[in-house]
Amino acid sequence: MDNISQKNHIMHAASFDNTWREPLSILLGIGRAAGADFIEFFLQRGNYLSALIENGQVTAINPALSLGAGVRVFKGKEDCYVSTNDLSFKGLKIILEKALNIHALNLEHNRIIPEINLEPLRDYVEIKEKSNWLAQCSSVRELCDSLMQMNLAQQKSTKHLQSATTNGFRDWQEVLVASSEGIFARDIRLNQSLSTQVFCEDGAHRTSSHIRSGDAANPNFFRKINTQEISEKLAESSGHMLHADFISSGNYPVILANQFGGVIFHEACGHLLETTAIQRNSTPFLDKKGEKIAHENLTAWDEGSWENGFGSIDMDDEGMPAQKTLLIENGILRNFLCDRAGHLLTGHPRTGSGRRQNYTFAPASRMRNTYIAHGNYSKEDMFSSIDKGIYCKKLGGGSVGSTGDFNFAVEEAWLIENGKVTKPVKGATLIGQAPEVMQRISMSGNDLEISAGFCGSVSGSVYVTVGQPHIKVDSITVGGR
Amino acid sequence: MSLQIEQLVKETKKIASDLNIEKFDIFGTEKEESSASAKDKKPFSLTSSIRSSLILRVWNQNQQMGVTRTSNLTTEGLSEAFDLAKSSAEFGSRENIYEFSPECHTKTMINHEKKELKELTPIQELMHGAISAEEKILNASLDFKSVPYNKVSEAKSSRFYFNSEGAIKIEENQISFCYFYPLAHEKDRKPRQSGHLELASSFANLDILTCAEKAIKKTKDHLNYTSIQNGKYPVVFSPEAFLDLVNAFANFMNAQNILDKKSLCHQDSIGQALAANDFCLVDSPLHPLNMSKSYFDEEGTPTRELTIIENGVLKNFIHSSFTAKKMGYAVTGHANIGAKVTVSPHFLYIKSSNKNIEKKDYLNENNLIYVESVSALHAGVNELQGSFSLPFDGFYINDKQKVSIEAATVAGDFLSLLKDIYYIGDEEFAVPNGISPIVWVKSLSITGL
Numbered sequence: 070m071d072n073i074s075q076k077n078h079i080m081h082a083a084s085f086d087n088t089w090r091e092p093l094s095i096l097l098g099i100g101r102a103a104g105a106d107f108i109e110f111f112l113q114r115g116n117y118l119s120a121l122i123e124n125g126q127v128t129a130i131n132p133a134l135s136l137g138a139g140v141r142v143f144k145g146k147e148d149c150y151v152s153t154n155d156l157s158f159k160g161l162k163i164i165l166e167k168a169l170n171i172h173a174l175n176l177e178h179n180r181i182i183p184e185i186n187l188e189p190l191r192d193y194v195e196i197k198e199k200s201n202w203l204a205q206c207s208s209v210r211e212l213c214d215s216l217m218q219m220n221l222a223q224q225k226s227t228k229h230l231q232s233a234t235t236n237g238f239r240d241w242q243e244v245l246v247a248s249s250e251g252i253f254a255r256d257i258r259l260n261q262s263l264s265t266q267v268f269c270e271d272g273a274h275r276t277s278s279h280i281r282s283g284d285a286a287n288p289n290f291f292r293k294i295n296t297q298e299i300s301e302k303l304a305e306s307s308g309h310m311l312h313a314d315f316i317s318s319g320n321y322p323v324i325l326a327n328q329f330g331g332v333i334f335h336e337a338c339g340h341l342l343e344t345t346a347i348q349r350n351s352t353p354f355l356d357k358k359g360e361k362i363a364h365e366n367l368t369a370w371d372e373g374s375w376e377n378g379f380g381s382i383d384m385d386d387e388g389m390p391a392q393k394t395l396l397i398e399n400g401i402l403r404n405f406l407c408d409r410a411g412h413l414l415t416g417h418p419r420t421g422s423g424r425r426q427n428y429t430f431a432p433a434s435r436m437r438n439t440y441i442a443h444g445n446y447s448k449e450d451m452f453s454s455i456d457k458g459i460y461c462k463k464l465g466g467g468s469v470g471s472t473g474d475f476n477f478a479v480e481e482a483w484l485i486e487n488g489k490v491t492k493p494v495k496g497a498t499l500i501g502q503a504p505e506v507m508q509r510i511s512m513s514g515n516d517l518e519i520s521a522g523f524c525g526s527v528s529g530s531v532y533v534t535v536g537q538p539h540i541k542v543d544s545i546t547v548g549g550r
Numbered sequence: 551m552s553l554q555i556e557q558l559v560k561e562t563k564k565i566a567s568d569l570n571i572e573k574f575d576i577f578g579t580e581k582e583e584s585s586a587s588a589k590d591k592k593p594f595s596l597t598s599s600i601r602s603s604l605i606l607r608v609w610n611q612n613q614q615m616g617v618t619r620t621s622n623l624t625t626e627g628l629s630e631a632f633d634l635a636k637s638s639a640e641f642g643s644r645e646n647i648y649e650f651s652p653e654c655h656t657k658t659m660i661n662h663e664k665k666e667l668k669e670l671t672p673i674q675e676l677m678h679g680a681i682s683a684e685e686k687i688l689n690a691s692l693d694f695k696s697v698p699y700n701k702v703s704e705a706k707s708s709r710f711y712f713n714s715e716g717a718i719k720i721e722e723n724q725i726s727f728c729y730f731y732p733l734a735h736e737k738d739r740k741p742r743q744s745g746h747l748e749l750a751s752s753f754a755n756l757d758i759l760t761c762a763e764k765a766i767k768k769t770k771d772h773l774n775y776t777s778i779q780n781g782k783y784p785v786v787f788s789p790e791a792f793l794d795l796v797n798a799f800a801n802f803m804n805a806q807n808i809l810d811k812k813s814l815c816h817q818d819s820i821g822q823a824l825a826a827n828d829f830c831l832v833d834s835p836l837h838p839l840n841m842s843k844s845y846f847d848e849e850g851t852p853t854r855e856l857t858i859i860e861n862g863v864l865k866n867f868i869h870s871s872f873t874a875k876k877m878g879y880a881v882t883g884h885a886n887i888g889a890k891v892t893v894s895p896h897f898l899y900i901k902s903s904n905k906n907i908e909k910k911d912y913l914n915e916n917n918l919i920y921v922e923s924v925s926a927l928h929a930g931v932n933e934l935q936g937s938f939s940l941p942f943d944g945f946y947i948n949d950k951q952k953v954s955i956e957a958a959t960v961a962g963d964f965l966s967l968l969k970d971i972y973y974i975g976d977e978e979f980a981v982p983n984g985i986s987p988i989v990w991v992k993s994l995s996i997t998g999l
Contacts, residue, residue, distance in 0.1 A: 120641075121889075121890060123810060124811075126643065126645070127641055127643065128643065128646070128889075128890050129888065129889035129890035130616065130617075130638045130641045130642070130889050131617060131619070131888060131889045132617070132618045132619070132634045132635070132638055133618065133619035133620065134618065134619070134620040134621070134622055134627065134630060134631060134634070135603075135619075135620070135621045135622070136620075136621055136622040136627065137601070137621055147592070147593050147594075147596075148595075148596075149593075149595075149596035149597065149598070149673075150595075150596070150597045150598075151597070151598045151599065152597075152598075152599040152600075152601065153599065153600055153601065154600075154601055154602055154603070154621045154622065154623065155600075164598075164600075167598055168598075171596050171598065171673050171674070173674075209637075209638065209641060210641075213641060231811045231812075232810060232811040232812055234812075268811070268812055268934045275934060275935045275936060276934075276935055277932065277934040277935055315937075318780045318959075318961070318995060318997035319780060319997075348589070348594075349589070349696065349698035349699070350695060350696035350698055350733065351696075351698040351699075351733060353741075429599060429601065431595075431597065465929055466926075466928055466929035467926065467929045468925065468926040468928070468929060470743065470925070471698050471699070471731070471733050471741070471743050472733070472740060472741045472742065472743050473740075473741070474941070474957050474999075476926050476929065476930065476941045476959065477926075477929050478929045478930055478932070478939065495935075495937075496937050496939055496961060497939070498929075498930055498939035498940075498941075498959050498961070498997075500941060500957065500958075500959055500997070500999065501999065502740070502957070502999070546997060546998075546999050547997070548939045548958075548959035548961055548995075548997035549939070549961060549995065549997065550961055550962070550995045
């Protein structure tokens with residue numbers, strides 16, 4: 070053991086390449102020799118940059134560098150996770166020993182330490198030609214110029230403007246996974262996002278409106294922003310909402326717009342289909358696989374590697390290649406989203422869904438690009454089926470609790486009267502019970518679109534895509550004034 | 551803690567000198583933490599970490615400032631961070647010049663707490679605590695099938711600030727907490743969940759079993775539930791719920807938000823009546839009951855008690871050194887450094903200035919809503935618009951009966967709510983996010999399922 074800790078391991082600090090094979094193999098061997106059933110190292114390096122433009126001025130350039138590692142050790146069905154910033158051999162060995170100690174495991178003196186036979190480096194950086202991504206991204210100057218152009222367009226387009234904010238970020242992340250089962254895999258992820266917001270005030274009337282777009286695996290994202298289209302949409306939305314009346318609370322039939330409307334499925338159902346929820350006994354769908362849990366018109370997917378999807382990954386944070394997972398087919402629950410711990414504890418097959426924000430979190434089963442598949446109805450079919458209801462054109466964030474009760478905010482809502490969209494209303498919140506509402510999604514449109522978002526849960530905040538066509542919910546409770 | 555600040559000061563000075571950087575400052579943290587949770591009377595999730603990170607600001611010859619955050623504190627990592635901050639300074643504002651705090655000239659090391667930090671408790675003890683509490687909860691009622699959210703944790707942390715002029719500030723803290731949120735399933739009824747969070751200065755002082763008992767009581771209180779008719783009701787907020795709401799709309803006291811025109815207030819709002827005339831709000835970072843007290847902000851400015859609202863009238867905004875200079879006020883010790891310095895409150899303390907008012911007990915009222923906790927603030931609060939529509943756990947009070955409400959939202963306008971406060975309880979409660987009595991509001995919209 071002492072010989073090992075004194076050995077001068079030379080791992081390349083600047084890249085998670087093959088130089089990490091030997092030291093990680095030895096550490097994994099130490100863990101196995103001590104009696105752990107499974108050990109997994111996760112190394113991560115990050116290079117993040119964000120820029121903020123407010124009312125025509127660059128007010129913040131925020132670069133951030135990160136480097137860290139975590140080790141997860143399983144003994145039977147129990148696991149623990151220890152993380153550090155110290156990526157030296159000694160630093161990694163300290164966290165391994167700490168994790169072994171948590172399981173009351175120690176390496177006996179003179180015990181033979183097996184070297185774990187890791188697979189040849191499965192390098193998605195080489196396979197998918199990602200090594201130049203960081204260099205190909207917009208420079209700080211280019212980023213500022215793109216955002217400034219956007220911000221000036223917002224100012225020009227928006228009436229009663231108090232402030233116009235434009236924010237953009239690029240998040241580059243290199244990860245390496247090595248486990249005692251022989252996994253040795255490296256990947257680079259690139260996520261970029263633009264967020265624009267206007268705040269308008271006219272006497273006592275106030276409103277704010279925002280649009281976010283995001284992309285993964287595309288270094289040219291900021292070079293292809295449609296400034297005109299975004300600023301006009303923002304101005305139109307804030308213009309409608311500034312003088313809108315508050316909605317009266319009650320139960321209404323509701324049409325949810327496509328794109329970010331998919332957040333209803335994400336919150337009301339998606340989280341409850343993660344095996345993390347089964348592990349905590351906190352999903353009403355726990356034993357419903359193969360049963361009808363939604364309206365027969367509803368089919369839903371979670372895709373790991375949708376081209377440029379904000380939640381796309383080539384491998385998950387446990388080194389498993391991403392998959393396309395059918396969640397619900399014509400109302401029948403087909404699969405849960407499952408990571409390693411979920412598989413061990415619930416028996417569901419792994420789906421390449423083990424994700425985490427960074428090395429400070431153990432992975433958990435998480436959504437990636439989740440959407441309701443398109444149906445056959447046109448928007449006109451849906452609107453004409455409603456005498457009095459609500460059109461939720463733009464949704465905000467939401468959440469779901471262990472009881473299945475969910476809620477989310479509506480940023481832009483309109484009244485539907487006699488089949489027609491009539492006037493804007495503000496202050497609406499949709500609330501309901503997931504199992505009940507899933508049975509009430511009676512119409513799916515033919516206009517599936519997706520939208521970028523962030524999802525916070527037990528393993529931190531991860532990038533996701535939500536999506537759906539226009540859908541009709543026969544009845545939902547709308548909180549208002 | 552393992553980080554040697556003196557060594558870090560020496561090392562960063564050398565790196566700065568090699569890169570011809572004359573002016574810089576650094577705020578950093580180091581944290582060692584362990585936590586455990588239980589499931590079915592067995593260990594469920596055990597985590598431990600030792601982490602440090604810092605944010606570095608450098609100024610160029612034109613007084614433009616650039617920043618970099620990093621968790622790579624090796625010599626190579628620090629050099630890379632200095633280099634990156636120097637490059638980003640070229641994009642720093644020429645109009646809005648950031649400077650060192652006028653109240654941070656301490657040349658010596660200060661550990662304000664001067665308390666001996668204990669070694670962190672072995673994680674096995676945290677685990678036993680979590681398992682015993684979970685067992686106690688599961689045995690308390692046949693309806694309690696699981697405790698999906700439970701954790702026992704202890705952490706030691708240090709915060710430090712130093713700058714190229716020789717100011718150095720360091721403080722250390724230790725904190726422990728636990729929470730338990732049981733899920734109860736009654737036959738033919740919807741599942742119900744509630745729970746409790748407890749904080750203490752260390753694991754040794756943490757009363758885990760009392761926390762479990764409070765979680766049991768709160769969850770049992772919600773078993774017998776009823777739906778609520780939609781409409782307007784007088785609403786009584788618990789201390790936690792009211793403080794959550796005030797923190798969610800803290801832009802009204804935030805000087806940076808005011809300069810950015812992203813606040814419910816304006817520069818000339820000082821002196822104006824914002825709330826009911828006996829409503830007082832103080833930010834009290836050094837209050838003895840604040841478990842996470844900080845003696846200096848991220849610019850090294852000493853923190854202090856600051857009156858925000860007195861007798862309903864707005865008295866002060868919270869400031870960084872930049873906003874204070876820009877608006878002509880003294881610094882208040884509320885800065886968070888970054889490429890753009892932001893400000894935020896520390897530990898809010900709400901009280902009434904009218905001690906002679908006749909005491910009220912909400913249990914004696916009719917047709918009233920008691921809001922125990924609000925949730926989903928990230929989704930249900932529109933802080934720029936001033937409106938909120940939030941799911942809550944609470945009770946319907948009528949005929950001396952207190953019945954849990956099935957599922958509902960409370961909605962309103964924050965500034966109107968402050969003016970509609972008609973009674974502030976005389977008993978103050980210390981909760982994790984501040985100190986407050988219960989607060990009564992005339993009328994808010996309630997929507998039930």
